[in-house]
Amino acid sequence: MLKTLLTPLRWLIRVLLALLILFEEWGWAPLSRAMARLGQLPLLRRLGPLIRGLPPYAALCLLLLPSLLIIPVKLLALWLVLQGRTLLGLAVVVLAKLAGTALLARLFELIQPALMRLSWFERLYRRWIGWKQGLMDWLHQQALWRSARLLKRRLRRIWARH
Incomplete structure (x- = not known):
């Protein structure tokens, strides 16, 4: 009986997790490319080789940077909301999330080889990739x-005709 009651909840949780992963991945590649273009600026171009050359644990610490940088921005957004500027506060959070994801994507691209030298990280990363792929296959x-994919194709055909 309990299993019957939990089945719809498990389905909903899986869908929500899959949608979250899709949202992150939808932005991950384009944002990483944008940061790579930004990284071509003279000052930032010099940082790339330094970041790539970090030892594994220093690279891991650097990976935490986007999470730490977003804390003051979230506090600013909260202050804006408390001041009655809710839409501006929401916009600040959304822009910070996009910037943080872009920075994280680019950093991970640069330091992934160093992180993979940590056996425990490589094991967790491979497990994560397998779990994520299984979830996406299920979705x-x-x-x-x-149905959503079919609707998307139909809308594209309609849009292309106009």
Whole structure:
């Protein structure tokens, strides 16, 4: 009986997690490319080789930087909301999330080889990739997903005609 009650909840949690992962990945590649272009600026171009050359644990510490940088921005957004400027506060959070994801994507791209030298990190990363792929495979099998993809194709065809 309990299993019957928990099945819809498990389905909902899986869908929400899959959508969160899709959202992150939808932005991950384009934001990483944008940061790579930004990284071509003279000062930032010199940082790339330094970041790539970090030892594994220093690279791991650097990976925490985007999370730490966003804390003051979230406090600013909270202050804006408390001042009655809710939309501005929300905009600050959204922009910070995009910037933080872009920075994290680029940093991870630069330091992934160093991180993979940590056996425990490589094990966790491979496990994460396998779990994520399994979740995405499950999502792609769902009728809701197939219907959404069909609707997207139809809308694209309609848009292309106009």
